[in-house]
Amino acid sequence: MTLLTDNIEHNGKRTPNEEEFCRDVESKFTPYVGQEFLEIEEAVTFYRIYAVACGFDVRKYTTKRWRGGEIKSKLLVCNREGFKHKGQLECSGRQDSGRRHKxxxxxxxxxxRLFMRNGELIIDRFHSGHNHELVSARDREFQKLACNITNYHKMIILYNSRMFVDHFKELAVNRPGFFFDYDVDSDGSLSKAIWADGIVRRNYSVFGDAVSFDPMYSTNKYDMAFTSLTGVDHHKRSVTFCGALVAHEDADSFKWVFTRFLAAMGGKEPNYIITDQDAGIPKAVPLVFKIARHRYCMCIS
Structure with missing residues (x-):
């Protein structure tokens, strides 16, 4: 446990000569300003895990809402925040043993503080120091909670991937010319997906002589890389022919994307396919493209 000094916030300022206590926690369980969550309860669970590791309890404090009723911000505090008002019984609110603890x-x-900004729930304020000693770390409870949140994240990812698949399946049914296909891992999690609407498929029929494949874009929530196949129109503007997500950047995944891309485009191969030198791509290209010539792009740093 670390003893910090000159580190207490008061009305946005630091008050010197006061002591604070803080315990180092593994970084993946430590909150930080800018951290994003999908929903309130996920953030509350995460902060409770951090609190157990540090040795304090959490109390939900204030919730502010926009005029329409949507949550604007939510404050989570140490249960020793504030002071007792005269005549008020101090309780932690914990009822693990069937009774409230003083x-x-x-x-x-x-x-x-959790803040909803442009549809994203983020931590916009975080203060780690306590002005009281922390209890010893409850390792067993922490490990149990850590396991629970890991499973919770997996459930969220599976839930959102199902929504993603259902949404694109609906588009494929209701929009003429919309193509969608996907694949899952052995545990049922989304591993690959590809989509193209009627407009980009028509664009490919006109501008699909040369295609560039770029797997460089990645997401930070679901560990899936976003890839695209693009070309150039007669105005020298980039046109996208399809988008795809892959959980594994390997030859099998790229082969699947290329195969489903040709299926979306009626089996018509481009004359050239331009890619970077990712190790899995040269293995996948000749397995799918029999006519297209493979060329590497020029990487400029």
């Missing part, structure tokens, strides 16, 4: 509030400033 706790002495000492004005602790440890907290996180």
């Amino acid at each position: 706790v002495r509030r000492v004005g602790c400033k440890a907290r996180i």
